[in-house]
Amino acid sequence: MKRICSRCRATFEWPVTFLPEGKSLSSCLDETEKRFIRSHYADCICLDCLLHIKETFYSFDIPENYQHKK
Ligand SMILES: [Zn+2]
Numbered sequence: 293m294k295r296i297c298s299r300c301r302a303t304f305e306w307p308v309t310f311l312p313e314g315k316s317l318s319s320c321l322d323e324t325e326k327r328f329i330r331s332h333y334a335d336c337i338c339l340d341c342l343l344h345i346k347e348t349f350y351s352f353d354i355p356e357n358y359q360h361k362k
Contacts, residue, residue, distance in 0.1 A: 295336045300341055
């Protein structure tokens with residue numbers, strides 16, 4: 293099924309069936325990341341964007357309620 297990425301507007305196949313190292317998408321993201329994505333993007337986002345968010349998620353200042361509890 294074709295979906296439009298909410299973040300970069302690219303068309304991609306959903307569900308994503310291939311991931312590096314055979315991991316499932318949900319296992320690549322922790323709960324905080326998933327919560328962030330769900331609240332910021334109305335629909336699915338593509339694998340590139342997911343991986344980009346994962347790579348950069350903790351590199352930027354993000355709202356306090358998304359940060360890991362110290
Ligand atoms: Zn995208």
